[in-house]
Amino acid sequence: MNIKPFKLERYYTVNEFSAKYSLCNSDSEAMTINDLLSFESDAKDKFHNLWLGYTESKGHPELRRDIASIYSVIVAESLLVCAGAQEPIFLFSRGNLNSEDEVIVQSPCYQSLQSVPESIGCKVSNWNVKYEGAKPTFDIEELKNMVTNKTKVIYLNTPHNPTGFHFSKEEQEAIIKIARINNIIIFCDEVYKESEHHPEYAIPSFADAYENGVSVGVMSKSYGLPGLRIGWLTSQNAKILEKVAILKEYTSICNSAPSEFLAGVALRNRKKILERNLNIIKDNLPLYDQFFDRYSNLFSWHKPNAGPVVLVKLLFDTDDMGFAEKVLKEQGVLLLPGGVYDYPGFFRIGFGRTEIPEALEQFEKYVVKNLMT
Ligand SMILES: Cc1ncc(COP(=O)(O)O)c(C=O)c1O
Incomplete structure (x- = not known):
């Protein structure tokens, strides 16, 4: 590669x-770890008695239930727990794209959203930020005009690294409309979800809002627990997830048992x-x-x-x-x-x-x- x-x-x-x-x-x-365990009275004891065998490749069922509680449509069965956000970003593209596909990437971007499709040979078009004074914006009409009959995936990241931009609900709906008409997958990196500065800025996850939406979430950013290396990929579209699950058996196989336990404590006290x-x-x-x-x-x-x-x-x-x-x-x-x-x-x-x-x-x-x- x-x-x-x-x-x-x-x-x-x-x-x-x-x-x-x-x-x-x-x-x-x-x-x-001490701070985290102190959120639940029996957590310390359970953590010390944790079995250090292999774990379920999809992620522990209880952890998937805890993650699913963040979403409205997504359920535990539509989630694959992975190593941070980087592993699902990498595996989604490697598993779901081939060299004839074209993709659109909201830019500038966290590089794996662009470099992994490029490594497959896909044509990548950049949907670039515009600055109105100091304020970043993304032009939805421009996105609409960028779509071709070969566009397979639109890669988004909201709240956005590095510009700090965040889509409104209206913008989200307009993007989903473009994707739905053209049968395009929306892959949204949502690692900064739940760090909206006021509840009124929160928008639904793309995996909840769109039947061909794929969302990445993680413990690293809004929860501040990057050392756990626990993230997840989720979609209503089981075929997309299955392609990732098959590749995961070549990368991490399954997740760290202590990290899965600690992520569960954090999510229940999120x-x-x-x-x-x-x-x-x-x-x-x-x-x-x-x-x-x-x-x-x-x-x-x-x-x-x-x-x-x-x-x-x-x-x-x-x-x-x-x-x-x-x-x-x-x-x-x-x-x-x-x-x-x-x-x-x-x-x-x-x-x-x-x-x-x-x-x-x-x-x-x-x-x-x-x-x-
Ligand atoms: C937008 C975005 N996606 C993914 C990642 C990777 O996250 P992780 O370290 O949890 O794998 C980062 C890390 O900086 C990021 O900013």
């Missing part, structure tokens, strides 16, 4: 654990965990508001209504990769340059972590020293 290196993940592999401060992570603040994580986002956003207000001649940003990331535009003459490198070298602060998304002139920031106030203070020191002369 010929596949491009994953630029963003390469960047994190090199820098994430050596940087002193990070201003760009896309997950919520994590917690310890309202409390989501509230904790949303409060961190709500504490961090005003700091960015004030910061970008102070430096509005250097950066332009828009406050998103969902998710833990947003793209910031550089308003002075610099290259984003070089800028991020200098900030890291001089001040120890990790930024994510737009270049890793092939989207230069921007950098991504995150606001899901408790370290943001300190990291932002350090970034401001760099700005004052180097950009205010």
Whole structure:
């Protein structure tokens, strides 16, 4: 298989654990196993007595029931538990596409949504973000005109990494209408679902809303538990899931038993965990508001209504990769340059972590020293 290196993940592999401060992570603040187990009085005892044999390839039936409780139409039988979100993204494309197919990808994107179809030989068309001032938008009419009789899948991600964009219910319905008329699968990466900043911004999962919708969910982002490596793929269309289940027997076979148990505890207590994580986002956003207000001649940003990331535009003459490198070298602060998304002139920031106030203070020191002369 010929596949491009994953630029963003390469960047994190090199820098994430050596940087002193990070201003760009896309997950919520994590917690310890102890913190998680304390949500249920008998969880500690059950965890210590857990059987470490192989697990069911589709995922433990109880865990699938806990996951299904997030959805309205999707049931436990329409879910396949996988290793994080990356495994189902990879396996969905490898299992459901062939080289004659065309796909449309909402862009810029988390690279596997594009590089895996490319590795199969599919023609990939990019449905690109547009900026109205600092606000990102996606033009539904443009999407409609991009569809051909070979389009097999439309890849979406909402809330969106990296722009912070989130579809409204009306936009979602319009996209589903286009897909339904043309018999196209919608694959939606929903790893940031349930991190809408206000309940009014929540929209249904594409797997609930569309009979040929496929949704990916994960414990990594809104729940802040990426170390579990538990995610899932879900669809009302059993044939799509079956193709993934067959390939999974070549990759992870089944999931980690301790992780499945812990994911179940987290999901049964998800309202409390989501509230904790949303409060961190709500504490961090005003700091960015004030910061970008102070430096509005250097950066332009828009406050998103969902998710833990947003793209910031550089308003002075610099290259984003070089800028991020200098900030890291001089001040120890990790930024994510737009270049890793092939989207230069921007950098991504995150606001899901408790370290943001300190990291932002350090970034401001760099700005004052180097950009205010
Ligand atoms: C949009 C998106 N999809 C998928 C993933 C992969 O998630 P995981 O680490 O849970 O496999 C990420 C991680 O950053 C992401 O941002």
